[in-house]
Amino acid sequence: MFDLEQDYARYHDNIYRFIYFLTLDAVLAEDLMQETFIRAFNGRQSFRQQSNTLTWLRTIARNLVYDDMKRKKLIRFITFQKQHQPLQLALTPEQLLHTKEEIQWLYEGIAKLKFEYRAAIVLRKIEELSIKETAEILGWNEAKVRNNTERGMKELQKRMRGERDG
Incomplete structure (x- = not known):
């Protein structure tokens, strides 16, 4: 209860x-x-x-x-950072700064994805929920969760490569 x-x-x-x-x-x-x-x-x-x-x-x-x-009727995109993710203490100050920049860059990339991809990635990859739990939360079938997670990850990788190269 x-x-x-x-x-x-x-x-x-x-x-x-x-x-x-x-x-x-x-x-x-x-x-x-x-x-x-x-x-x-x-x-x-x-x-x-x-x-x-x-x-x-x-x-x-x-x-x-x-x-x-x-x-x-809109989705606002702002940068964000996962605050609960601990950083390794053995890093040099330069490595620590680079790691924080990488995390920021990753989350900026996720923020630019369409909502369905972002929701699937947040639940599956960040919150580490199962496909079944994610489907239940989002009201989707398991195939849709798998497809949106896979497509979202591919889109994120494409964006990240493009921004890195550009």
Whole structure:
């Protein structure tokens, strides 16, 4: 059963990060994260526990992001960086700077992908979810998850090569 205090403490970072990667807006991600938990609390009786709580919360969050995008009819692209990824401490200052630049460059490339590719890559490659979990969260079949992940990765590689060469 969904417990607001316990599940918020346990999952709010995951939900915030998921929404942030999809919206690329820290303030909006915070608002939609809060709204996700409000909706989950209000709809807790409908949670049949056919999936785990985090998957259910991500599905609610995904729906809120989709609704927000439909309402605004735009996707804004800004640079972002995965803040929870630890950097190796054995790096020299020059290597550390280069690593941070590489991470920034990668996430800028992801931000330029169409939304479906970005959503698939965020869930499969960054959040490391299974194809089944990703399909459940996005409301897609598993083939669509595989196709969008593969196409997104190919597009990302093409963009990254082009920007690197250009």
